[in-house]
Amino acid sequence: MTAENESTAEDGKREDEDDNELVFGLSDRFIDAVRNALRENNHAKVLEELQDLGEADTAELISKLNDDDRAALLKDFSEKMDPYVFSELSWELRRVVLPELPPKQIAAIISELESDDALDMIQSLDDEDFKHDIIRHLSAKTRLTLEEGMSFPEDSAGRLMQREFVAIPQFWTVGKTIDYLRAAAEELPEDFFDVFVIDPSYHITGTVPLNRLIRASRGEKVDALKLEDVHTIPFNMDQEEVAQLFRRENLTSAPVVDAEDRLIGVITIDDIVDVIDEEAQEDMLKLGGVEQDDLYQAVVSTSMARSRWLFINLFTAIMAASVVSLFSGTIEKVVALAALMPIVAGMGGNAGTQTLAVIVRAIAVRELSGANAPRAVYKEALVGLLNGIVFSILIGGMIALWYQNPMLGGVIGMAMIVNLIMAGTFGALIPILLNKYGQDPAIASSIFLTTVTDVTGFFAFLGLATIFLL
C-alpha cells in the first residue's frame, strides 16, 4: 500500500477544487484531466496523475470513467496499480473491470492480497470459466486457501473471516507473549486488535485486547488477564447475523470456530462495515424493485433484469384495470369518476408505502418480532383510519364543492377511509408475514401492497359510486 503518498496526493487534488468543498475524493476537474490525457494518449501525464493517488482514489477514478476510457486506462496502467485498488472496487464494478485483464494478471493481484480480500475477489466474479482460468495461475498454497474458503456457505462467517490471527497457549505470560509478537512479526497479520488464548485442542478460552496486554506487567499470566465473555461465531453463521451480533454486543473483532469449536479465523469490524453497507443498499434497491445494483451494467442487460419486475407489475396493473372495467357502466354515466379514481388508489399506495418503509426497517434491525408485531399491525390500521378520516374530509369537501355534488364528495371520502385502513393494515401485515415464512420482506412487499391498494381503491370508490350515485 502506498499510504504515505496520500497526504501529498490530497493536497495536489485540492488545488483543483476552489468551487466545491471536497475534503477527500476526486474532483470532477481532476477526472476530466485524466480522461483528456488518456484520449490524447499522453502516457506520461496519466502516469504522473496516477502516482499521486491512494488505492481508494484510483478505484474511484476507474468507477467514474466511461467504458472506453476505462478500458484504455486498464490496458496501459493496470499493472502499475496497487493490488488493493481492485479490492476497493464494488463487486458490480469488478465484474465489468476484471474480465478486461488477463487471468494471469488477476492471479498475481490475488496472490498479494490478505486471505479474506483474496476470497472476496474471487467470489465477486460470476463467470465460472473465467474464475477457473484465474485459479489455474495461482500457487498451490493460495489455491488451497481459496478453495477451502469457497467450501464455506455463501454469505457465511467462513467467507468473511481472515485466516491470519494471533493465538497463544493459556499458560504463557504477558512477557512471553510480547516476545513472541516481536519475533514472529513477519508472520502476523498486518493489523490486529486482540490476542486469542487457546487450549491445546485449539478451543478458545478467552481474548486479550492489545490495550490490556500492553498495560499489564510482563510477569502476569495471560490466563488471568483474558476476558472470558468471548462471542465465538460459528463458521456457517449468515453474515447478516454476524453484523447484528457485532452491533448488539459492540464488538470490534470476534473469533470464528469450526464445527468442533476450534478457532479457524477472525472477523474484524471493518469487514462488518462492508456487510452493513451491502445489506442496507440491497434493501433499498429491493424496495425500489431492483434485484441487483446495475449502475455499471450495459443498457440491454439492465433493461432485461428490470423487466422481470415490471412484468409482474403489469399483471397486477391489469388486475386493477379489470376491476375498473367491471364498473364501465357506472363510469359511462358519471365520467368524473374516471378522473377521481386514481386519487383514491394513489393515496392508498402512498400511505401503504409509508407503513411498509417503517415495518421493513424495523424487521431489518430486529426491532419487530412475534412479540410486538400484532401491536404494530393494529397501530398501522389505526393510523390509516385516522389519516383516512382527515383526508376524507379534505378531499370529500373539495370534490363536493368542485362538482357541486355532495354525494360524490361523500363517496370519495368513504372510499378514502376504506383504502387508507387497508393500506395501513396490509402495509404492515405483508412484510411481517413474508418475514415469518422466511421470505425477504424488502423485495416482494411493495408489489403485493400496490395490488391491495389499487384493487381496494378502485373497487371501494366505484362500488360505492354505483350504489349511491346511480
Place this chain on the structure above:
Amino acid sequence: MTAENESTAEDGKREDEDDNELVFGLSDRFIDAVRNALRENNHAKVLEELQDLGEADTAELISKLNDDDRAALLKDFSEKMDPYVFSELSWELRRVVLPELPPKQIAAIISELESDDALDMIQSLDDEDFKHDIIRHLSAKTRLTLEEGMSFPEDSAGRLMQREFVAIPQFWTVGKTIDYLRAAAEELPEDFFDVFVIDPSYHITGTVPLNRLIRASRGEKVDALKLEDVHTIPFNMDQEEVAQLFRRENLTSAPVVDAEDRLIGVITIDDIVDVIDEEAQEDMLKLGGVEQDDLYQAVVSTSMARSRWLFINLFTAIMAASVVSLFSGTIEKVVALAALMPIVAGMGGNAGTQTLAVIVRAIAVRELSGANAPRAVYKEALVGLLNGIVFSILIGGMIALWYQNPMLGGVIGMAMIVNLIMAGTFGALIPILLNKYGQDPAIASSIFLTTVTDVTGFFAFLGLATIFLL
C-alpha cells in the same frame, strides 16, 4: 458493564428456544414470560430474569414490551439496570422511555457513561425543558463536558468523538510509552487502538497502532515508529462525510482536531457503524415518504407526521386528475380508456422507482458525481426506451386482441413507450438535480417522479386516444 454474565445468560435464554434458532437475542417466549411476571406483579421473578440479561438484551426487552408493561418495568426495575442499557436504546425509543424516569435518575445514568455516550444520550432527547432538568442534576465537570460537546454543530465529528484518548510527546521511546500506559491505566479510555504522537502545541505528527507498539523494542523512538499518513478530521465535518472517509481509507480510528488543528478527540469505527446504520435507515424511510422512524410513537403523532407527506401527494394526485378531466369527452366516448389509463401511469411509476432506487443509492455511496451523471441519465433513458418497446408490444398486443381494436392497442403501446422513457429520464434526473442543489435526493424525489409519470402517462395515453380513436 456486566459482560461476564452474558454467556450464562445466553445459555439460559436458549433453553426456551427449541423451535426457533436464535443465536442471540430474546425469544418471544422469554418476552412473554417477563410480561406475565410483570402483570402478576411477581417482582422476584422479573428480577431473576433481568439478572441474566446483558445490556443489549435488556434494551431489546424494553423495546418489545407495550407501553403499559414497559412503564411497569421501568418504574420498578430501571434503577437496577446498567447505565449502558439506555445507551443501547434507539433515539426514537429513548424519547419514549426516558421521560418516564425522574431527571435525577437520568443524570445519574449519564454520569456513568463515557463522554461520547453521555453526549449521545442528552442529544437524543428533544424536550428542551426536560433536558435542562437533567443537566441541573449533573456534576459541574460532566455538565461542562456536555455543554462543550453541544457547542459543536449537530451531526458533526465533534458530537461523535470521544474525549478520552492517548497522546504522547514525539521524543518518547517505546519503553517510556508502555510504562506510561501501565502507570496511567486508570485515566485511559477503556478501549483504544492507537496512540497519537503530538508536538508541544498538540498538533498530531503521527499515530502508532498498538500492534506496532507492542512489536517494537523498548529502546525505539515512537517518532521513528509512527505512521505519518494520519487522516485528521476537522471537528465540524459532517458525520456522513466522516463515515465515508472511514470506509474509503479503511480506518479503524481517526483523530479529531479543532480549528487550530489541535487534537481534541478520537472517533473509532464502532461509532461509524452507528452512523452508517442511521443514515441507511433514514434513506430507506425517506424513500418511503416517512421523515422519521415512528415505530414507538403514538397513533396520533404518527398519523400527524405522516399526513404531511400524504398532503403533498394529494395535490399531485389532484393535478393528475385534472389532466384526466381534460379528456372527459374522450372517455365518455371510449369508456375502456378509464380502465386502461392506470396501467400506463402505474408502469411508469414502477419503472421510475427502479431508476430512482439505483440512482439514490449511487449518490449515497458517492459513485455518482458530475463526471458520470450525464451518462447515467442517458443510460436510464435508453433502458426506458428498450423496456418501453418490450412492454408496448406486450400490452399493445393484449389490448388489441382483448378489445378487438388494433388502434387502441397502438395507442396504449405508444403511450407506454413515451411514459417509460420519461420515467427513466426523470427517475435519474430528479435525484441528481436535487443533490446538485444541496437537497436530500431520498426525500423529495419520489413525489416529483410520480407527478411526472402520472401526468405524462395520463396525458400521453388520453391525448393519443383523442387523436387516433375519435
